[in-house]
Amino acid sequence: MHSAGDAQDVAGYWVAIINLDGLEESLQGLGDSxxxxxxxxxxEIADSAHDPSQARAxxxxxxxxxxxxxxxxxxxxSLVETIDGKSMTVHYAPxxxxxxxxxxxxxEPSQ
Known part of the structure:
Protein backbone atom coordinates (compact mmCIF):
# COMPACT_ATOMS: atom_id res chain seq x y z
CA MET A 1 0.00 0.00 0.00
CA HIS A 2 1.36 3.42 -0.89
CA SER A 3 0.68 6.75 0.78
CA ALA A 4 -1.25 9.38 -1.16
CA GLY A 5 1.66 11.81 -1.16
CA ASP A 6 4.35 9.84 -2.92
CA ALA A 7 3.79 6.62 -4.84
CA GLN A 8 7.25 5.43 -3.72
CA ASP A 9 6.51 5.66 0.03
CA VAL A 10 5.25 2.41 1.49
CA ALA A 11 2.57 3.10 4.10
CA GLY A 12 1.85 -0.53 4.97
CA TYR A 13 1.37 -4.06 3.68
CA TRP A 14 -1.77 -6.05 3.02
CA VAL A 15 -1.53 -9.71 3.97
CA ALA A 16 -3.98 -12.45 3.00
CA ILE A 17 -4.29 -15.97 4.24
CA ILE A 18 -5.38 -18.37 1.51
CA ASN A 19 -6.96 -21.69 2.34
CA LEU A 20 -5.10 -23.77 -0.28
CA ASP A 21 -7.04 -26.95 0.50
CA GLY A 22 -10.30 -25.07 0.01
CA LEU A 23 -9.02 -23.55 -3.22
CA GLU A 24 -8.01 -26.95 -4.58
CA GLU A 25 -11.35 -28.49 -3.53
CA SER A 26 -13.16 -25.75 -5.48
CA LEU A 27 -11.07 -26.62 -8.57
CA GLN A 28 -12.06 -30.30 -8.57
CA GLY A 29 -14.44 -31.78 -11.13
CA LEU A 30 -12.92 -30.23 -14.24
CA GLY A 31 -12.62 -33.57 -16.04
CA ASP A 32 -9.59 -33.56 -18.33
CA SER A 33 -9.07 -29.82 -17.92
CA GLU A 44 2.55 -24.42 -7.37
CA ILE A 45 0.04 -22.66 -5.16
CA ALA A 46 -2.90 -24.81 -6.24
CA ASP A 47 -3.45 -27.46 -8.90
CA SER A 48 -6.78 -29.00 -9.80
CA ALA A 49 -4.94 -32.27 -10.57
CA HIS A 50 -3.95 -32.58 -6.89
CA ASP A 51 -6.26 -34.64 -4.70
CA PRO A 52 -6.89 -32.38 -1.67
CA SER A 53 -7.56 -35.42 0.52
CA GLN A 54 -3.93 -36.51 0.05
CA ALA A 55 -1.15 -34.87 2.05
CA ARG A 56 1.24 -32.86 -0.08
CA ALA A 57 4.83 -34.10 0.30
CA SER A 78 -2.49 -19.42 -25.43
CA LEU A 79 -0.13 -22.10 -26.67
CA VAL A 80 0.25 -25.85 -26.90
CA GLU A 81 2.73 -27.48 -24.54
CA THR A 82 3.32 -30.77 -22.79
CA ILE A 83 2.30 -31.06 -19.14
CA ASP A 84 2.92 -34.37 -17.37
CA GLY A 85 3.46 -36.10 -20.72
CA LYS A 86 0.18 -34.86 -22.24
CA SER A 87 -0.18 -32.37 -25.08
CA MET A 88 -2.35 -29.57 -23.71
CA THR A 89 -3.79 -26.35 -25.10
CA VAL A 90 -2.85 -23.87 -22.40
CA HIS A 91 -4.39 -20.47 -21.72
CA TYR A 92 -2.39 -18.29 -19.33
CA ALA A 93 -2.67 -14.93 -17.62
CA PRO A 94 -0.81 -12.95 -14.96
CA GLU A 108 -7.15 -28.57 -21.78
CA PRO A 109 -6.26 -31.67 -23.80
CA SER A 110 -5.21 -30.78 -27.34
CA GLN A 111 -7.47 -32.08 -30.07
Missing part, protein backbone atom coordinates in the same frame (compact mmCIF):
# COMPACT_ATOMS: atom_id res chain seq x y z
CA UNK A 34 -6.64 -28.50 -15.35
CA UNK A 35 -6.16 -25.19 -13.53
CA UNK A 36 -2.80 -24.33 -11.99
CA UNK A 37 -1.92 -21.31 -9.86
CA UNK A 38 1.82 -20.62 -9.57
CA UNK A 39 3.61 -18.02 -7.46
CA UNK A 40 6.22 -15.52 -8.66
CA UNK A 41 8.86 -18.29 -8.67
CA UNK A 42 6.70 -20.69 -10.67
CA UNK A 43 5.98 -22.84 -7.60
CA UNK A 58 6.34 -31.10 -1.48
CA UNK A 59 5.37 -28.21 -3.68
CA UNK A 60 5.97 -28.67 -7.36
CA UNK A 61 7.74 -26.22 -9.65
CA UNK A 62 6.05 -25.27 -12.91
CA UNK A 63 8.73 -22.68 -13.72
CA UNK A 64 9.86 -24.68 -16.76
CA UNK A 65 6.51 -24.30 -18.52
CA UNK A 66 6.52 -21.65 -21.23
CA UNK A 67 2.97 -20.64 -20.23
CA UNK A 68 4.04 -19.96 -16.64
CA UNK A 69 7.09 -18.00 -17.82
CA UNK A 70 4.90 -15.89 -20.11
CA UNK A 71 2.29 -15.22 -17.44
CA UNK A 72 4.97 -14.26 -14.90
CA UNK A 73 6.34 -11.83 -17.49
CA UNK A 74 2.90 -10.16 -17.52
CA UNK A 75 1.63 -11.68 -20.76
CA UNK A 76 -1.73 -13.26 -21.56
CA UNK A 77 -2.16 -15.82 -24.31
CA UNK A 95 -2.37 -12.28 -11.57
CA UNK A 96 -1.12 -9.34 -9.54
CA UNK A 97 -0.32 -10.47 -6.00
CA UNK A 98 1.39 -7.27 -4.94
CA UNK A 99 4.28 -6.86 -5.03
CA UNK A 100 4.60 -9.98 -7.20
CA UNK A 101 2.96 -11.42 -10.27
CA UNK A 102 1.55 -14.94 -10.10
CA UNK A 103 0.37 -17.12 -12.98
CA UNK A 104 -2.98 -18.77 -13.59
CA UNK A 105 -3.05 -21.54 -16.17
CA UNK A 106 -6.01 -23.34 -17.76
CA UNK A 107 -4.89 -26.47 -19.60
Missing amino acids: RIIFADHNGI ELRSFSGLQSVQQALAGNTG VKAYPHTWAVILA
